[in-house]
Amino acid sequence: MKPLIAALLLALAASPALAGDVVDTSFVKVQGSHAFNVRDMVMMDRVSDPQLSPDGRYAAFGVRSTDYAANKGVNAIYVLDLAGKDARPVKVVDKGSSARWSADGHSLYFTASAKDVAQLWRVDLGGKDGLNLVSHPAALQVSHGPLDINDYKLSPDGKQVLLSYEVFTDCASLACTEQRIEARKQDKASGTLYKKLFVRHWDTWANGRRNQLFVGTFGADGQLPAEPTLLSRGIDGDVPSKPFGDDSEFAFAPDGKSVYFDVRIAGTSEPWSTNFDIYRVPVDGSAAPTNLTAANKAWDAYPVPSPDGRTLYYLAMKTPGFEADRFAIMAMDLATGAIHEVDPKWDRSPGGLAISADGKTLYASADDEGQHPLFAIDPANGQVRSLSGAGTVNEFSLAAGKLLLSRDDLKRPADLYTLDLRRARADGAGLKQVTHFNAEDLKEARVGDFQFFNFVGWNNETVQGYVVKPVDYQKGKTYPVAFIIHGGPQGAMTNGWSYRWNPQTYAGQGFAVVTINFHGSTGYGQKFTDAISGDWGGKPLEDLKLGWKAALDKYKFLDGDRACALGASYGGYMVYWMAGVWNQPWKCLVDHDGVFDARMMYYATEELWFEEKENGGPQYEVPQNYEKFNPIDHVKDWRVPMLVVHSDDDFRIPITQGLGAFTALQRRGIPSEFLTFPDENHWVLKPHNSVQWHDTVNAWLKHWTAPEAASK
Numbered sequence: 001m002k003p004l005i006a007a008l009l010l011a012l013a014a015s016p017a018l019a020g021d022v023v024d025t026s027f028v029k030v031q032g033s034h035a036f037n038v039r040d041m042v043m044m045d046r047v048s049d050p051q052l053s054p055d056g057r058y059a060a061f062g063v064r065s066t067d068y069a070a071n072k073g074v075n076a077i078y079v080l081d082l083a084g085k086d087a088r089p090v091k092v093v094d095k096g097s098s099a100r101w102s103a104d105g106h107s108l109y110f111t112a113s114a115k116d117v118a119q120l121w122r123v124d125l126g127g128k129d130g131l132n133l134v135s136h137p138a139a140l141q142v143s144h145g146p147l148d149i150n151d152y153k154l155s156p157d158g159k160q161v162l163l164s165y166e167v168f169t170d171c172a173s174l175a176c177t178e179q180r181i182e183a184r185k186q187d188k189a190s191g192t193l194y195k196k197l198f199v200r201h202w203d204t205w206a207n208g209r210r211n212q213l214f215v216g217t218f219g220a221d222g223q224l225p226a227e228p229t230l231l232s233r234g235i236d237g238d239v240p241s242k243p244f245g246d247d248s249e250f251a252f253a254p255d256g257k258s259v260y261f262d263v264r265i266a267g268t269s270e271p272w273s274t275n276f277d278i279y280r281v282p283v284d285g286s287a288a289p290t291n292l293t294a295a296n297k298a299w300d301a302y303p304v305p306s307p308d309g310r311t312l313y314y315l316a317m318k319t320p321g322f323e324a325d326r327f328a329i330m331a332m333d334l335a336t337g338a339i340h341e342v343d344p345k346w347d348r349s350p351g352g353l354a355i356s357a358d359g360k361t362l363y364a365s366a367d368d369e370g371q372h373p374l375f376a377i378d379p380a381n382g383q384v385r386s387l388s389g390a391g392t393v394n395e396f397s398l399a400a401g402k403l404l405l406s407r408d409d410l411k412r413p414a415d416l417y418t419l420d421l422r423r424a425r426a427d428g429a430g431l432k433q434v435t436h437f438n439a440e441d442l443k444e445a446r447v448g449d450f451q452f453f454n455f456v457g458w459n460n461e462t463v464q465g466y467v468v469k470p471v472d473y474q475k476g477k478t479y480p481v482a483f484i485i486h487g488g489p490q491g492a493m494t495n496g497w498s499y500r501w502n503p504q505t506y507a508g509q510g511f512a513v514v515t516i517n518f519h520g521s522t523g524y525g526q527k528f529t530d531a532i533s534g535d536w537g538g539k540p541l542e543d544l545k546l547g548w549k550a551a552l553d554k555y556k557f558l559d560g561d562r563a564c565a566l567g568a569s570y571g572g573y574m575v576y577w578m579a580g581v582w583n584q585p586w587k588c589l590v591d592h593d594g595v596f597d598a599r600m601m602y603y604a605t606e607e608l609w610f611e612e613k614e615n616g617g618p619q620y621e622v623p624q625n626y627e628k629f630n631p632i633d634h635v636k637d638w639r640v641p642m643l644v645v646h647s648d649d650d651f652r653i654p655i656t657q658g659l660g661a662f663t664a665l666q667r668r669g670i671p672s673e674f675l676t677f678p679d680e681n682h683w684v685l686k687p688h689n690s691v692q693w694h695d696t697v698n699a700w701l702k703h704w705t706a707p708e709a710a711s712k
Contacts, residue, residue: 035471036445036508038694041499042066042687045437046073047406047414049098049395054105056400057083058131059416059434062097071688077110079125079133080434082418089435090133092123098151098247103158106131111149114141118148120161122222143216143224146178150211151240151247155256160217160283162250162259163228164240166209173227177209197271201606202243203649203681211238213250213261215283229285237263241276248352251303252283259283260292260303260312272608274321276301278314292332293339298325302351307359310334313342313379315353321609322533324490326526327351329362331379343382347525350375354398356421363403365393367523370452370464371495374405376424387419389428392496407431408497410450410468410504413438446471448507452495455550457543458519461528465547466493467555468503468513480562480705482506483548483586484515487569489532489540492521499690500683501568509698511705512558514551518543533614536570537577537629544574545582560585562705566697568592569653569682573631576661579642580634588704589642590697593653593682596661597632599623604654635664641671643700645693647680673700 046064053060059080064073077093093099096112107124120143125131143149143163150164167177198206212235216228232239239261240249250261264276276299279289292312293300299317306313312332317325326349329342342362343350350364362377372392377384388407394414396405401421408414416435423430450468457463470479484501486493493501493515503513517524518540520532531539552560565586567575572594579589595601602611602619612618615625627633642665646658655676665672675696677689684693703709 033444033446035510036447036504038505038691040441040445040508041502041505042690043068044413044441044499046499047416047435047437050397050404050406050416051099051101052397052399052402052404053101054103054399056402057081058101058105059404059418060092060099060101060108061089061406061416061435062099063091063437066687068687071686073687077108079108079131080416081131081133082434092125092133092136093121093139096121096139100152100154103154103156109142109152109154109161110139111152112139117146118150119143119145120149120152120163120224140222142218142222144226145174145224145228147174151245151250153247153250153252155252155283156254157256158218160215160252160256161224162231162247162252163214163216164211164247164250165214166211168208169210169212169236175227196268197608198606200651202651204243204651210236210266211240211242211245213239213259215259215285231259231281231283231285232261232263232279232289233285234288235263235279236266237270238266239263248302251305253305254307254309257283260305261289262301262303262314271606272321272612274299274317274323274609278303278312292337298322299327300330302353304353304355304362306355307357311359311379313353313355313362315350319613322613323607323610324488324522324529325349326529329353329364329377329379341382342379343377343384345382346377346384347527348375348384349522349526349529350377352396354396356398357401361421363387363396363398365396367492367494369523370466370492370517371523373428374403387424387428388417388431390495391428392494409495410466410497411447412442413497446508447504448473448513450495450503453550453554455547457546458531458539461519463516463518463543463547464524465514465516465551466495467551467558468507469557470510470512471504471508472510473512473557475557478557478559479510479512480701481558481560481564482511482513482701483563483565484513485544485565485567485571485574486515486517486521487567487571488522489520489536489570489573490522490529491570492517492523494523505694506698506701509702511701512555514548514558516544516547518547534616534625535629536573536614537581540574541577541582544578548585562587562707564588564590564701564705566590566592566701567594569594572653575642576631577629577634579640580631580637583638583640586640587709588700589640590645590700591642591658591661592645593647593650594657594661595631595653596657596664598626598630599632601653601657602626604656606651632660632664635668638664638668638670641700641704643673643675643697645675645684645697647677647682647684649679649681652682 049062051060075097077099078089080089081087096110099108099110121139123139125136147165153162171177213232214228216224262276262278277293281289297320302315304313315327316330319325332339348366350366354363365374373386374388374393391409394406403419406414417431448469448471452466572591575591644658644662646655662674
């Protein structure tokens with residue numbers, strides 16, 4: 001058991017925090033069995049980025065532990081011998097991430113800081129008789145550039161590496177960018193002049209630099225040159241994309257002679273465009289990149305060349321400006337340029353595309369009726385079959401006829417599993433769990449059982465939801481309810497573990513949880529997902545109402561008179577909307593980063609393509625669409641106590657939305673509180689902030705669902 005597992009803060013749970021209160025986020029050690037809580041959650045080891053060695057024998061992966069005192073996560077790299085009986089993971093890098101195997105499988109490359117600059121490193125683990133995971137040589141730094149390496153990918157033969165740096169595109173060298181950055185720091189004038197959007201994006205103000213793709217060749221000593229070769233020459237865009245792009249957006253051809261990458265050309269239309277295209281460029285940089293998918297004005301991305309180099313597989317959308325359109329798997333004949341869709345009959349939107357060594361099978365994960373499994377797709381006929389069964393597959397790697405994947409569900413965080421592809425079955429029976437991080441902690445921390453249910457929703461169509469029972473559920477008793485509304489809005493509450501909106505944190509506080517995957521959710525077909533656009537307060541609200549009634553009818557342990565509704569992002573929008581048009585069932589509301597005024601949201605946010613698609617055009621062209629379901633127009637009908645949470649660095653839904661809602665609540669005399677974080681974005685990520693968020697939310701829920709409060 002970890003040395004620090006927290007007790008609940010009883011005083012805080014008894015009553016909401018007062019304005020200006022500082023919440024105690026310290027730990028108190030709990031011995032023995034206890035209900036799962038946020039302090040258990042923030043201290044869990046987070047397993048990610050599984051990478052199979054070329055021979056399939058070893059698994060390399062990342063583990064993020066929490067340094068609570070320092071208020072941050074610490075990334076380490078582990079290796080597990082999959083052939084060893086009772087073998088346990090061995091930490092081979094104390095601080096590093098993004099581990100990738102060398103071509104011969106004897107070494108691992110990874111990124112780690114050197115004098116506050118992210119560099120590429122290599123750790124040599126052994127030879128042909130097996131890797132030495134314990135007494136190997138110290139890691140060797142192989143890059144020495146002046147800028148952070150954002151992402152990288154090794155060539156098939158291991159002789160070269162693709163590198164992404166954020167640079168000024170008119171600079172001829174990395175050193176030039178470094179010099180400009182330093183000069184800017186010395187400038188006593190603090191103003192920045194912008195000439196186009198994005199002025200800011202997600203949680204970062206524009207700095208004039210672009211992620212660009214370079215290639216470096218390893219020397220005889222294994223070192224990279226200080227100045228690699230620029231490949232994305234003349235590209236006004238980010239490779240990979242900001243803010244969440246990664247190495248899945250670029251790839252070497254199998255022969256190593258060319259490189260594929262996707263990018264959205266910025267120009268002056270970037271904030272209202274989803275037109276990514278895939279480019280090809282010679283690996284020596286001797287020619288400018290060539291656009292391979294210019295004909296499609298929607299999203300083309302994530303290139304995966306076939307092993308024989310003849311076909312390029314990738315994902316593509318069909319509707320320009322729509323980020324939640326279905327991704328189709330496309331195949332391009334590189335000799336003729338002919339393109340066809342591989343999976344036209346599969347009504348799911350896949351991600352994480354990969355291909356088998358023989359080129360006969362594609363692999364991808366996708367939301368699917370409350371689960372997120374891994375699928376195998378036959379590129380010859382488009383047939384699709386599930387491989388992993390229930391739960392959520394986050395990432396995967398394949399080599400030597402074997403899959404290594406990370407999987408979690410509503411009752412346990414991610415661990416690694418292997419799957420022999422010769423014995424794979426649709427029910428996931430062939431999965432073998434090979435890591436057991438957090439197992440001891442979960443023996444001590446009790447979690448609640450869950451059950452999915454279906455009901456008749458809007459237009460008599462089937463809609464799905466699930467309930468989570470309180471941790472110490474007893475038959476015959478009733479429990480207060482946390483009714484959670486997911487964000488996106490094109491997303492879903494699935495059978496997966498979360499470190500932000502985790503139902504078990506409420507179940508551990510004695511609440512039952514109900515959530516509904518309303519029209520607009522993913523995993524139920526693209527028509528179902530499309531149904532929310534232009535109708536934010538219509539079909540989804542009808543589903544929420546019918547789902548709430550269905551849950552109360554089916555699960556008698558739900559106390560419908562002691563229920564609070566909670567939501568973030570679109571879920572926060574819905575909480576504001578419900579506050580005016582469906583407030584009867586709720587004893588309290590919790591709104592995190594929600595849209596309060598749809599009109600101002602259009603002009604204050606950054607990704608305008610989202611607003612324009614969801615509302616049928618810019619606000620100045622179709623103002624009536626923005627007013628149709630605008631929460632601000634129903635403030636006169638608000639009555640339910642509300643906790644509002646909004647943070648300074650949220651540029652997706654700016655903080656003035658939350659401040660406006662809090663002003664409305666206070667001016668109307670409705671019991672309300674406002675929690676804000678100066679150092680968080682659309683999410684709350686820092687360990688102490690996460691604890692404070694949960695403690696504040698739980699105190700609010702408990703106060704207003706207490707029998708004495710609920711009876712008023």
